[in-house]
Amino acid sequence: MVGLSAIAKRKLERTRSAEATTSSIQDDVDAEDIAINAFFVDSAIVEEQQDIESRSDTPRKTRKKSKATSSTTKLGDKSGSDSTEDVTQRRKRKQKAQHYDYNCVSNFGTSENTTLFDSESIYLGFDxxxxxxxxxxxxxxxxKGSLDIFGTTxxxxxxxxxxxxxxxYPLPTLSAGTDNPTxxxxxxxALAHNNAVVRLSELKDGLETLGNALPDFKNTFEAPYEGSYExxxxxxxxxxxxESTSxxxxxxxxxxxxxxxNIARENSxxxxxxYIxxxxxxxxTGKSAFSRLLSNTLKNSHKxxxxLECxxxxxxxxxxxxxxxHLLDEYLLGPAFTHPRIPAKAHFIxxxxxxxxxxxxxxxxxxxxEHYHSHIAHSLSEDGDYTPIPLVINTQGWIKGLGAELLEGILAAAGTYNLVEMSAFVEQPSEEDNERKDDESTIKIDAIATAENPMLNRYHSADYRNLMMSTYFHSKIQENNLSWDFSLPLTHMVPLCVDYCDDLSYVSIIDGEDVALKHTLMALNATVVALVEGGENVDNNxxxxRRDDLTTFKxxxxxxYGLIRAIxxxxxxxxxxxxxDVTLCRRVNVLMKGKVDLPVCxxxxxxxxxxDYANVPYITNEVAVGEGAQKRKVRKDIQRKAANN
Incomplete structure (x- = not known):
């Protein structure tokens, strides 16, 4: 079981006793405190833990101590700038720093009145x-009753x-929801007296072994502490x-x-x-997290x-x-990489x-x-329900300059809509706010300052893109059945063979002006391509x-996506x-290549x-120089000033 130092325990107890005097922890903290999840890094705790580690003879502790000594020596040497070794050591020390979240501790007592352990299930009762x-x-x-999780009932x-x-990612809190007699x-x-009763069982989908393909996320689904609870x-x-866990x-x-x-749910x-x-x-700032919350909340009132992901x-x-x-018929109870889907309609940028x-x-x-308005908004459900289907649009995080113009284009295309704007300072909602009317089209909410939280700096946006891409190609997306297979690398998987002369109408390389037609296959090899259905029917003889100007959105x-393994x-x-699925792949007749790459791992x-990494195909650690060594970037958004007369 993971332990907490004596100083940390005393500080945690003092904080809990102070919090106990308030009716709610969120009543007396501002938006910034909520945004950073009340994390802390206490110097006294670090010093005490280092003192304990210095008395240990394990190799790991010894390495930790020697790093600190080496760093101190180099800081005293002002003869030159920081070396690459200094930067690497500081990064490793930062990654090993112990952070504690005051809010990340359960308030749940395990007893015969709240918990029942079965051979393959756990029953929990919540008051x-x-x-x-x-x-x-x-x-x-x-x-029984209802359960709140990820803000969803x-x-x-x-x-x-x-x-x-x-x-x-942030961990969910389970608690009893509003009164529900069901x-x-x-x-x-033994648990029937509780307000809510749930059953937990094992989820067997293969995602827990993603660390085989992504070493940076090896411990993602492993226990965050040593030992186990009975x-x-x-x-x-x-x-x-x-209990408190680092x-x-x-x-x-x-x-x-x-x-x-809740306002959006009532209005919709x-x-x-x-409702848009x-x-x-x-x-x-939390756009994607709020978009998931909004989708789940709307799901409580709509089937x-x-x-729309922008x-x-x-x-x-x-x-x-x-x-x-996408058309959702279930709750989103996890981060993005846990629910890949086949879109209702999508376009490759x-x-x-x-x-x-x-x-x-x-x-x-x-x-x-337009496709939403014509094919989805008023679609008839299986039981004859004609209630309009609401739409959630998640925009890109670029709202200044050209980004503002792009956003205006999205707003104009949406027509009538309600805008939810992430803001740094938002007044606490009152009872009158919950009675807003449909004509109030803008709602401001707190922005979560994730960039200021050191606990969230372990991974960057590129890391999450790699996580999404790798888990996508190791998944099996079928209707009502989603699973992953990380038992083999992509290099060992059996591919789907496609005759590019008979089965494809054409291929498209975005910004492929510098790729000669005779080099098309070389440019496609070992790349990620979009699998496209439709387009013009072309007799390729x-x-x-190849068509690089493909814009047939209608x-x-x-x-x-597909990965061209070999040609x-x-x-x-x-x-x-x-x-x-193979049946779905038979509808593909166009391949499109862009600048979306596969992670090196x-x-x-x-x-x-x-x-032998020196002989791995398509991978090199040598720096290319000279003409043609770098990608040619074509900018299509440059607006030149008119010449003065």
């Missing part, structure tokens, strides 16, 4: 004051939900946070988020027209919710590079930012909004055709790896412990 923070992944079913039903709580069969009699190992992969933090909601989501339920909510804000750098349901429209082709970006979004649709030019075959055979 109005109990809360439980969990890490890992698990299946959840609400048997889930009522008792036969539906079993998949919940993902990796330690590289009670299903199977509630243990009885809790009945559900493999589930880890309760019952380097994990709780998923906290500012009050303005809950208020805004009363509106006769399709657009989320606006800078990057690293389905539409979601952030092509950090997409919610697909790897980067696409603007995509081919980059992680719209800066190089803004007009194409806006035109693609306009087409998706048994030859590979007729085309991106189904997903057999003698047989006119492309070997493609994709998580899509996915290009190697990580099962080979003695791999």
């Amino acid at each position: 109005n004051h109990a809360s439980l923070i969990l890490a890992g992944k698990f299946r959840l079913q609400v048997l 889930i009522n008792a039903s036969e539906v079993v939900h998949s919940v993902y709580a990796p330690t590289c 009670t299903l069969e199977g509630v243990p009699p 009885g809790w190992n009945a559900v493999k992969g589930l880890y309760p946070i019952l 380097n994990v933090y709780a998923y906290l909601l500012p009050p303005s988020w809950t208020s805004a989501a 339920f009363r509106s006769a027209e399709p 909510a657009i989320v606006k804000g800078w990057k690293n 389905k919710v539409a979601y 952030d092509i750098g950090q997409s919610e349901f697909m790897p980067s590079g696409c603007v995509s429209l 081919g980059d992680v930012s719209p800066v190089n082709d803004p007009s194409n970006y806006v035109d693609a979004i306009k087409d998706l909004i 048994g030859e590979l055709l 007729q085309s649709r991106v189904l997903g 057999d030019s003698n047989a006119n075959q492309l070997q493609i790896l994709t998580p899509l 996915s290009l190697i055979d990580w099962t080979d412990r003695d791999i």
Whole structure:
């Protein structure tokens, strides 16, 4: 079991006693305190832990001590600038720093009145004051009442939900929701007196082994502490946070988020027209997290919710590079990489930012909004429900200069909408705020200052893009069945063979002006491509055709991504790896290549412990120089001033 130093325990007890005098921890803290999740790094704790470590003879402790001594010596030498070794040591010390989140401690007592351990399940009973923070992944079913998780209220039903709580993201808190009289069969009699009763079971989908392909995320679904709690190992992969644990933090909601989501739900339920909510804000302010919360809240009043992802750098349901429209019929109970989906319609932009082709970006979004209005907003459900399906639009985190113009284009295409704006300072919601009317189109909510939280600086946006891309190609996306397979690297997987002369109409290379036609296959080899259905029907006469100006948004649709593993030019075959079903792949007739790349770790055979990196194809550690050594960047957004007469 992970321990906490005596100083840390005393400080934690003093803080808890001070917090006990208030009715709610969120009543007396400002938006910034909520944003940083009340983390702390205490110098006294660090000094005490270093003193304890200095008395240990383990190699790990010795290395830690020698690093500190070496760093002190070099700091005293002012003869030169910091060396590369100094920077590396400081980075490692920063990564090993112990941070504690005051809010990331459960208020749940394990007893015969609240907990029942079965051979393969755990039954939990919650009263109005109990809360439980969990890490890992698990299946959840609400048997009695309702449960709050990730800010979402889930009522008792036969539906079993998949919940993902990796330690590289904020951990969810489970607590009893509002009064709900529903009670299903199977509630243990010893727990029947509780307000809410849930059943937890193991989630077997293969995602826990993602560390094989992504070493940086190796411990994502492992226990954040040593040892285990008695009885809790009945559900493999589930880890309760019952006492203070370092380097994990709780998923906290500012009050303005809950208020805004409830306002949107009420307005959407009363509106006769399709309700559209657009989320606006800078990057690293919590746009994606709030968009998930808003989608889940709308799901409580609607059987389905539409979601338009405009952030092509950090997409919610697909790897980067696409603007995509999705139709959701289930809650989003995990970060983006845990719920890849096949879009209702999507368009390939081919980059992680719209800066190089803004007009194409806006035109693609306009087409998706038109598709929503014409095919989704008033679609009839299976039981004849004609309630308009609401739409949540998550915008890119670029709201100044050209980014503001792009946002204006999205707002104009949406027509009538409600704007949710992330703001640094928001007044606490009052009872009058919960009675807003439909004509109030702008709601301001607290922005979460994730960039200021050192606990969130362990990973950068590029790391999360790599996480999304790698897990996507190791997944198997089928209807009502999502799983992952990390037992083999991508280099060992059996590809899908495609005849590029007979099965494809043409290929497209975005910004491919410098790629000669005879080098097309070389440019496509070992790259990520968009799998496109539709476009113009072209008779290629048994030859590979290429069109780099492909913008047929009305007729085309991106189904997903593929990785061209190899090319057999003698047989006119492309070997493609994709998580899509073979039946769906038969509809693909166009391949599009952009600037979306595969992570380097996915290009190697990580099962080979003695791999010779110098001879790995497509990978080099040598710096290229001279003409043609770097990518040629084409900017299509440059506006030149008119010449003076």
